[in-house]
Amino acid sequence: MRKLVKEDHPLLHHRCDLFNFRNPQMETDQLHDVLLECMVHYDGIGLSANQIGYPYKVFAMNHEGNAMVIYNPRVVETSTEDVGMEEGCLTYPGLYVNIRRPKSLSLQWWDKDNEKYQGYFSDLSARVILHEMDHMLGKVFYEGKSEYAMRQAKQKRKIHLREMKKRKHVLYQSYIENKEK
Numbered sequence: 375m376r377k378l379v380k381e382d383h384p385l386l387h388h389r390c391d392l393f394n395f396r397n398p399q400m401e402t403d404q405l406h407d408v409l410l411e412c413m414v415h416y417d418g419i420g421l422s423a424n425q426i427g428y429p430y431k432v433f434a435m436n437h438e439g440n441a442m443v444i445y446n447p448r449v450v451e452t453s454t455e456d457v458g459m460e461e462g463c464l465t466y467p468g469l470y471v472n473i474r475r476p477k478s479l480s481l482q483w484w485d486k487d488n489e490k491y492q493g494y495f496s497d498l499s500a501r502v503i504l505h506e507m508d509h510m511l512g513k514v515f516y517e518g519k520s521e522y523a524m525r526q527a528k529q530k531r532k533i534h535l536r537e538m539k540k541r542k543h544v545l546y547q548s549y550i551e552n553k554e555k
Contacts, residue, residue: 376412376426378465380552385424386465390431390510393445395488399430402486406443409434413441416545418464420502422509425465433506437499447483449507450492452476457497461505463515467545468534471516471527475504 379385393399405428413421413434420435434443453476461473478496481503485491495503505515516524538546 375415376408377551378412378416378425378548379427381466385427385429386509386512386514388424388429388512390422390424390429390512393430393432393484395445395484400428402445402488405430405432406486409443410441416464416548417543419498420506421464422506424509431510433510435499435502435506437495437502443486444481444503444506445484445486445488447481447503447507447510449503450480450482452480452500452504453478453496457501459501461501461515463505464545466515467543467549468531468538469516469527470530470534471519471523473515475501479503 391399393402393405395402405423408426409421409423409432412426413419413436418436420433422433423430431447432443432445433447434441436442455477456474457477458472458474460470462468462470477500478494479500480492480494482490482492508515516527519527535546535549538549
């Protein structure tokens with residue numbers, strides 16, 4: 375099982391490379407499987423490759439109950455309607471911040487077999503895609519939030535982490551291991 379990278383890992387702040395199907399950096403099936411396995415293990419609804427140490431523009435997500443791995447995504451269009459929602463991230467367990475994102479989007483991507491797709495996503499699926507796109511662009515989900523908002527979120531994070539510790543949640547253990555490194 376791949377470990378989540380630490381919160382201050384440089385890979386989280388650098389733009390990821392396109393996955394090269396002609397000269398793959400690793401086996402597509404292997405990357406596909408490890409992303410899905412880690413997303414499920416850490417109880418996530420999305421996971422970018424750079425969160426587990428791979429600098430490629432690839433992510434896994436749960437879309438309406440179906441697991442997908444998306445290679446080299448490109449947002450074609452976003453809606454003009456924005457929706458605010460409290461958002462968290464596996465890399466930052468227990469930290470939740472209200473983020474405004476477009477309600478829907480059109481996306482172009484490839485699958486592990488280098489088949490090209492284009493689709494429309496809305497609501498939670500659109501939010502997950504945009505969150506993972508931020509990861510692949512080297513942007514942390516809470517960037518741009520006010521000091522006040524972050525102070526509030528960090529205070530609440532302490533409570534969330536205590537709850538995770540009581541439940542022996544896998545993300546709490548990951549958080550502790552990363553703190554010790």
